Amino acid sequence: xxxxxxxxxxLTPFDDDLRLATDRLAENVRGLAExxxxxxxxxxxxxxxxxxxxxxxxxxxxxxxxxxxxxxVGISAPDHTRAAAFAEQAxxxxxxxxxxxxxTTYQAxxxxxxxxxxxxxxxxxxxxxxxxxPEASRTDLSPAAIAALAEHHERIVAVKECSGDARRIxxxxxxxxxxxxxxxxxxxxxxxxxxxxxxxxxxxVANIAPAECLELERLALAGDLAPARELWTRxxxxxxxxxxxxxxxxYKAALDLTGRHGGPSRPPRMSLEDFEHAAxxxxxxxxxxxxxxx
Numbered sequence: 001x002x003x004x005x006x007x008x009x010x011l012t013p014f015d016d017d018l019r020l021a022t023d024r025l026a027e028n029v030r031g032l033a034e035x036x037x038x039x040x041x042x043x044x045x046x047x048x049x050x051x052x053x054x055x056x057x058x059x060x061x062x063x064x065x066x067x068x069x070x071x072x073v074g075i076s077a078p079d080h081t082r083a084a085a086f087a088e089q090a091x092x093x094x095x096x097x098x099x100x101x102x103x104t105t106y107q108a109x110x111x112x113x114x115x116x117x118x119x120x121x122x123x124x125x126x127x128x129x130x131x132x133x134p135e136a137s138r139t140d141l142s143p144a145a146i147a148a149l150a151e152h153h154e155r156i157v158a159v160k161e162c163s164g165d166a167r168r169i170x171x172x173x174x175x176x177x178x179x180x181x182x183x184x185x186x187x188x189x190x191x192x193x194x195x196x197x198x199x200x201x202x203x204x205v206a207n208i209a210p211a212e213c214l215e216l217e218r219l220a221l222a223g224d225l226a227p228a229r230e231l232w233t234r235x236x237x238x239x240x241x242x243x244x245x246x247x248x249x250x251y252k253a254a255l256d257l258t259g260r261h262g263g264p265s266r267p268p269r270m271s272l273e274d275f276e277h278a279a280x281x282x283x284x285x286x287x288x289x290x291x292x293x294x
Contacts (some may be wrong), residue, residue, distance in 0.1 A: 187242035
């Protein structure tokens with residue numbers, strides 16, 4: 001079954017001139033694989049997909065896949081034509097599946113959303129992960145809407161639930177049963193999500209602490225709650241950074257501080273201010289992560 005366990009949404013490193021740095025990306029992904037990660041999302045929100053042209057998307061997916069991990073490709077777009085084209089590219093490059101928001105142009109109605117996913121599902125034979133993130137798409141897919149889309153389009157086999165309401169995981173599972181894999185989509189409620197029945201976690205914080213995220217999943221699924229809570233207490237300050245508009249810059253700073261490759265982001269994102277860097281350092285201290293000297 002695709003789309004299970006901890007799935008980091010990888011960041012896209014750029015050099016000081018904001019050119020794609022695939023060598024740095026490859027090194028980051030190798031580190032994730034060495035920690036036990038088996039799947040990643042490329043070209044998602046965390047990967048600054050909106051700042052990548054189609055040729056750069058190809059480079060990113062290729063560089064990630066060459067590190068021996070399975071790649072899920074984010075194909076969210078303003079319209080179904082572009083989303084379908086991204087899906088076709090993902091299939092050509094050997095992705096195991098795609099992840100897709102509703103159309104991001106405006107708040108689409110149920111008929112338009114169904115047509116959007118119909119076009120995506122028709123574009124390839126890849127399994128599709130719905131991505132419910134109301135802040136990103138201005139559309140909130142209710143549990144009933146998610147279950148209906150999965151019933152209507154057989155290629156939809158999973159949902160990344162990022163509404164912030166962990167109760168929806170149980171509701172989707174109630175409505176869709178085994179038809180749909182439900183994945184945690186917000187880092188600061190991962191423990192609650194696993195307790196509610198999630199089968200995996202599409203994660204930003206796993207870029208920084210992949211071993212800890214995998215251990216949290218193991219403990220939660222085993223019902224070993226006391227050590228899970230202890231670990232979660234250490235992870236939570238870093239996980240909360242995922243739920244802010246500057247999540248990309250914050251996690252890139254965390255990568256830099258822990259000796260990996262974060263670097264700058266492309267506009268309109270700008271560099272962090274001092275108090276934001278301090279928040280990243282505080283979160284790393286809470287985790288007990290070693291910080292590289294600068």
